[in-house]
Amino acid sequence: xxxxxxxNIRKLGQFGEKVTVAKGYGRNFLIPxxxxxxxxxxxxxxxxxxxxxxxxxxxxxxxxxxxxADEVQAVHLIIHARSADEGKLYGSVGTQDIVEAFKxxxxxxxxxxxxxxxxxxxxIGNYEADIQLHAEVIAKAKISIVAAVK
Numbered sequence: 001x002x003x004x005x006x007x008n009i010r011k012l013g014q015f016g017e018k019v020t021v022a023k024g025y026g027r028n029f030l031i032p033x034x035x036x037x038x039x040x041x042x043x044x045x046x047x048x049x050x051x052x053x054x055x056x057x058x059x060x061x062x063x064x065x066x067x068x069a070d071e072v073q074a075v076h077l078i079i080h081a082r083s084a085d086e087g088k089l090y091g092s093v094g095t096q097d098i099v100e101a102f103k104x105x106x107x108x109x110x111x112x113x114x115x116x117x118x119x120x121x122x123x124i125g126n127y128e129a130d131i132q133l134h135a136e137v138i139a140k141a142k143i144s145i146v147a148a149v150k
Contacts, residue, residue, distance in 0.1 A: 001026040002039035006048050007058045008135045009035060015058055016051065065134035072109065072131050072139040077101040082127075082150040083124050092120035093145055098129060114141075121145055 001023045005013050009030075013019045018039050021030065030036040037043045079101050082090045095114040102109045108126070115130035115138075124145050131139040 003030060003036040004039050005030075005036050006054055007035055007061065010135045015055065016047070062134055062136055065137040066134070068107075068133050069131070069137050069139035071107050072133070072141055075090060075102070075105050075107060076142045076144065077105075078146060081145055083122075083147045087124040087147075089122050089124065089145070092122045093143075094120035098141070098143065102141075112146045 002018060002020050005015055005017050005019060007013050008024050012021070024037065026038070031038065037047065077098065079093055079097055081093055081097075084090065095111045095116060098114050099111050101108050109131055113133055114129050115132055117130070121127055121143070124147055127143045127145065129141045129143055131138060131141050
């Protein structure tokens with residue numbers, strides 16, 4: 001399925017590019033999310049006529065994501081977790097725990113935006129997590145996991 005991208009999408013393409021994707025990915029995700037339109041003659045003409053407007057909208061989304069990234073980077077999260085004496089956690093601290101910690105600081109972060117390339121945290125310590133707020137904007141969140149008071 002050929003589509004026209006209405007915003008930059010990581011590992012797929014840049015704004016305005018005509019790319020080929022799997023039918024399900026295009027029909028079930030990209031088009032309903034407003035990230036792309038089918039590449040037919042009507043949409044190509046419409047896209048070229050409204051290119052500047054689409055670019056302005058894409059730039060506003062990126063600026064909004066950058067403001068959110070500044071908020072995320074300004075906060076140092078402290079997460080209390082039960083642990084054994086040697087520092088191993090009973091369980092782990094994952095994406096949902098990080099989202100809940102951001103809510104306590106009145107910062108909205110979606111679970112899908114939290115990137116933990118090495119998996120959930122399983123020990124007490126200081127960590128960084130990537131928060132991908134936009135295809136071009138990735139914030140570093142500082143996280144400290146401390147032992148919960150027994």
